[in-house]
Amino acid sequence: xxxxxxxxxxxxxxxxxxxxxxxxxxxxxxxxxxxxxxxxxxxxxxxxxxxxxxxxxxxxxxxxxxxxxxxxxxxxxxxxxxxxxxxxxxxxxxxxxxxxxxxxxxxxxxxxxxxxxxxxxxxxxxxxxxxxxxxxxxxxxxxxxxxxxxxxxxxxxxxxxxxxxxxxxxx
Amino acid sequence: xxxxxxxxxxxxxxxxxxxxxxxxxxxxxxxxxxxxxxxxxxxxxxxxxxxxxxxxxxxxxxxxxxxxxxxxxxxxxxxxxxxxxxxxxxxxxxxxxxxxxxxxxxxxxxxxxxxxxxxxxxxxxxxxxxxxxxxxxxxxxxxxxxxxxxxxxxxxxxxxxxxxxxxxxxxxxxxxxxxxxxxxxxxxxxxxxxxxxxxxxxxxxxxxxxxxxxxxxxxxxxxxxxxxxxxxxxxxxxxxxxxxxxxxxxxxxxxxxxxxxxxxxxxxxxxxxxxxxx
Numbered sequence: 001x002x003x004x005x006x007x008x009x010x011x012x013x014x015x016x017x018x019x020x021x022x023x024x025x026x027x028x029x030x031x032x033x034x035x036x037x038x039x040x041x042x043x044x045x046x047x048x049x050x051x052x053x054x055x056x057x058x059x060x061x062x063x064x065x066x067x068x069x070x071x072x073x074x075x076x077x078x079x080x081x082x083x084x085x086x087x088x089x090x091x092x093x094x095x096x097x098x099x100x101x102x103x104x105x106x107x108x109x110x111x112x113x114x115x116x117x118x119x120x121x122x123x124x125x126x127x128x129x130x131x132x133x134x135x136x137x138x139x140x141x142x143x144x145x146x147x148x149x150x151x152x153x154x155x156x157x158x159x160x161x162x163x164x165x166x167x168x169x170x171x
Numbered sequence: 172x173x174x175x176x177x178x179x180x181x182x183x184x185x186x187x188x189x190x191x192x193x194x195x196x197x198x199x200x201x202x203x204x205x206x207x208x209x210x211x212x213x214x215x216x217x218x219x220x221x222x223x224x225x226x227x228x229x230x231x232x233x234x235x236x237x238x239x240x241x242x243x244x245x246x247x248x249x250x251x252x253x254x255x256x257x258x259x260x261x262x263x264x265x266x267x268x269x270x271x272x273x274x275x276x277x278x279x280x281x282x283x284x285x286x287x288x289x290x291x292x293x294x295x296x297x298x299x300x301x302x303x304x305x306x307x308x309x310x311x312x313x314x315x316x317x318x319x320x321x322x323x324x325x326x327x328x329x330x331x332x333x334x335x336x337x338x339x340x341x342x343x344x345x346x347x348x349x350x351x352x353x354x355x356x357x358x359x360x361x362x363x364x365x366x367x368x369x370x371x372x373x374x375x376x377x378x379x380x381x382x383x384x385x386x387x388x389x390x391x392x393x394x395x396x397x398x399x400x401x402x403x404x405x406x407x408x409x410x411x412x413x414x415x416x417x418x419x420x421x422x423x424x425x426x427x428x429x430x431x432x433x434x435x436x437x438x439x440x441x442x443x444x445x446x447x448x449x
Contacts, residue, residue: 020218021225027289030361050184058191065198067222068287069213069294069330072198079195083188132199133291134358135337142359 008044015040016060020067031142032149035074037064038125039158041082042118043105046098050086057082070133077129081121092116106162114162119155126150213285213296214328222285222296230425237425244314276391277431279303281311284328288335288361288421295331297427300324308389310430316395316418317341317383318427329429334396335361335421342387343396346380348373354381354396354415361421363400366413373411375399381415388435395419 019037027033041057061075068074089104094113102108104117126147134143179186213222230237281303285296299305301324309321311331319339322332332339337358343366344351350373356364366381379399385392395418403412 017221021221024287025225025229027287030289033289051187054184054187054191058195061195066215066218067213067285068290069296070290070292071202072195076192076195076199079188079191083184135291139358 011040012056012060016063019064024067028149028153031146032153033146034153034157035125035129035150036154036157036161038078038081038122038154039161041078042085042121042158043103045101045103046089047101048086050083053082053085054079073129073133076132077125080128081125084124085121088117088121106159111159114159118158119151122154122158123147123151126154213294214300214323214325214330216325216327219284219296219298219325219328223298226282226284233423233425236423240314241426275432275434277433279305279429279431281329281427281429283424283427286333286421286424288333291337291358293333293335293421294322295319295333295424295427297329297331297429298327299429300327300329302326303429304431305329305429309432310390310394311427312390312394312430313419313424313427315420316397317390318419318421318424320389321429331427333421334364334417334419341390341396342384343381344384345369345373345375345399346382346393348375348379350375351384351386352410352413362417363414364397364417366399366415367410369411369413371404371409371411375402375411375413377402388432388438389430391430391432 015037019035023034023036037060040060041053044053044056057078058075061073061078062071064074065071089098092113094109098104099108104114106114109117130143130146130150131137137143213219279299281297281299283295284298285294287293295311295318297311305321305324307321307323311318311321317334319331319333319336320341321329323330334341334354335356337356339356341354342351343354345366350369352366352368354364354366369375377399381396381399383390383392383394383396397415397417399413400416401414405412
């Protein structure tokens with residue numbers, strides 16, 4: 001196990017604890033959630049093996065589920081974006097390709113690129129999460145309101161954190 | 172055969188994805204089944220301790236409010252006791268002599284260590300479990316009204332399915348008229364819940380009190396649920412659409428009582444003998 005892997009394990013638990021101890025209690029107007037733990041999967045280095053991504057995503061989602069009493073729900077959605085992530089990264093490769101070993105972060109690829117990269121993935125995550133939780137489309141507009149407001153909240157937090165903790169490799 | 176292995180190997184990412192998603196779906200479905208024996212929930216030791224710590228920090232900021240609520244509940248209970256004493260005095264006797272009937276329900280006080288109101292399926296974790304003989308299916312009430320039903324227990328903690336959970340249904344009656352229906356939340360506003368299956372001829376009015384019926388012997392009868400806020404009757408509809416304002420504020424729940432129904436077994440087995448399993 002090399003040094004960067006140990007750092008990633010540390011970040012794993014940091015994201016998890018922040019999510020379940022702090023952000024779980026922080027729900028704006030009862031509809032806007034912040035699922036910051038998604039950023040952990042989004043910001044892993046670009047050349048990460050998709051199998052590792054999915055297994056790590058599953059573990060993260062599963063542990064969040066234990067605290068939210070919603071077994072399988074977060075695990076299911078995180079595995080989904082972990083799977084989609086590398087395809088999406090491949091299809092939006094900037095001219096000249098990615099730097100070797102770099103993370104998909106603002107510092108390396110710019111703000112605009114990061115929005116294009118993360119917004120659809122976070123949207124898919126929130127969309128699937130809330131509609132599976134609601135058990136269908138019976139309260140469509142209310143669920144949609146949750147999806148959109150949470151999207152804003154999560155994205156703002158992810159972007160702010162990257163400016164606050166500036167690091168070439170990753171957050 | 173070799174080509175099959177090659178095929179699976181080539182698309183290993185996709186197959187892993189599929190396997191994990193199928194497993195997650197199975198978990199979701201399994202978790203939705205009512206009152207299963209579960210280990211991976213917020214009542215297990217590690218997660219409950221972490222939640223306990225975070226709740227402990229939060230509690231310092233609401234001590235004043237908790238004190239006020241407890242004092243209010245105390246006065247309410249004293250008033251009730253006094254009224255009961257008065258009526259017994261004027262009757263000159265105790266109506267019910269059977270000790271089993273008098274001690275029908277036991278109450279166990281518990282602290283809330285985890286709570287949410289903003290999901291579609293909300294759960295509450297409390298800090299009493301198997302050691303205090305808490306079992307799945309017991310009712311949980313707060314100072315101001317019904318809270319929910321115990322769903323799973325570990326040694327020191329229990330997970331309660333909140334009234335603010337779209338899967339939870341509670342049999343209840345309109346106190347004034349005695350018509351009974353079912354309380355079920357629709358997943359939107361945490362201050363309002365829905366009263367269903369009140370028939371057309373029942374004529375409820377805004378401001379009517381809704382209490383538990385006691386029919387399913389989980390909740391004692393007459394536990395406050397809320398007050399009717401809005402009534403709507405569509406043409407051709409068989410039942411009213413009734414919005415009930417919850418008496419208990421789920422946003423700041425701190426202490427609750429778990430109700431142990433001592434005669435539940437007797438009632439259930441009698442009903443099972445006569446009516447058969449439902």
